[in-house]
């Protein structure tokens with residue numbers, strides 16, 4: 303039982319909670335800064351039921367494993383690699399939001415609005431979906447940071463599948479809005495999600 307209150311657990315779990323807190327609060331603050339307070343709802347916190355469930359499962363996995371296999375959590379090079387992924391993922395995602403500005407909305411636009419311009423500069427010059435790329439790295443990184451083998455695999459598979467479907471849907475509308483300009487942009491860039499061109 304003492305393992306749950308050990309230095310390892312306190313450090314890894316507090317890193318995890320801080321990463322989650324910082325991610326969501328900064329999403330909300332940026333949304334307010336870009337779109338104005340009246341156009342932002344708590345949905346900009348990006349917290350869904352499935353997301354909460356996934357995070358609870360990952361903490362349960364952590365507690366079970368540190369109790370029965372405490373040595374598993376002592377691989378600091380793995381945990382620190384996860385921490386680095388959390389930081390890199392966060393930076394890529396926030397760069398994407400700031401670069402896209404008003405074109406970045408948490409809900410996918412299905413009608414073209416006048417202010418919606420195709421963004422192809424900054425981080426978008428290299429990656430077509432940098433905010434999804436950043437979230438993918440961040441979310442898998444949280445589990446690597448906890449040295450959680452099951453949740454690492456589950457997060458990678460579920461988040462990958464989620465973005466595969468979301469990108470297909472989002473690009474259908476982007477092709478309608480921007481036509482050949484988007485085709486050319488898509489030809490020259492990578493999605494930013496592994497195995498998805």
Ligand SMILES: C[S@@+](CC[C@H](N)C(=O)[O-])C[C@H]1O[C@@H](n2cnc3c(N)ncnc32)[C@H](O)[C@@H]1O
Nearest residue numbers: 398405407408410411419420421431432433434
């Ligand atoms: C949650 S944002 C995600 C943007 C992008 N997929 C990314 O990962 O950075 C979704 C909105 O961004 C818009 N969007 C996506 N790529 C864009 C681009 N290159 N230029 C302008 N708007 C874009 C979509 O139309 C959608 O309404």
